[in-house]
Amino acid sequence: MATCYVCGKTRAVGNNISHSHRKTKRVFKPNLQRIRILTDGGPRRTYVCTRCIRSGKITKAV
Numbered sequence: 001m002a003t004c005y006v007c008g009k010t011r012a013v014g015n016n017i018s019h020s021h022r023k024t025k026r027v028f029k030p031n032l033q034r035i036r037i038l039t040d041g042g043p044r045r046t047y048v049c050t051r052c053i054r055s056g057k058i059t060k061a062v
Contacts, residue, residue: 001029002032002047003032003047004030004032004047004048004049004052005037005046005047005048005058006048006049006052006057006058007049007051007052007057009030009049009051010030011027011028011029011030012027012028013025013026013027013028014026014027014028030049031049031050031051032047032048032049032050033047033048033049033050033053034046034047035048035053035058035060036060036061037058037059037060037061038058038059038060038061043061044061
């Protein structure tokens with residue numbers, strides 16, 4: 001499973017809860033996008049979550 005390059009966000013585990021309150025395991029996946037960003041070593045293509053993109057924590061490479 002991929003993680004966010006900036007914040008390290010990865011999958012989270014929780015429960016599906018039915019109407020009768022039976023619980024089964026489920027996975028919450030982050031919204032990761034594969035984009036080109038500028039790093040110290042130049043531009044590279046990495047996975048970044050949409051929250052980091054929207055908040056401006058990265059600079060996109062053109």
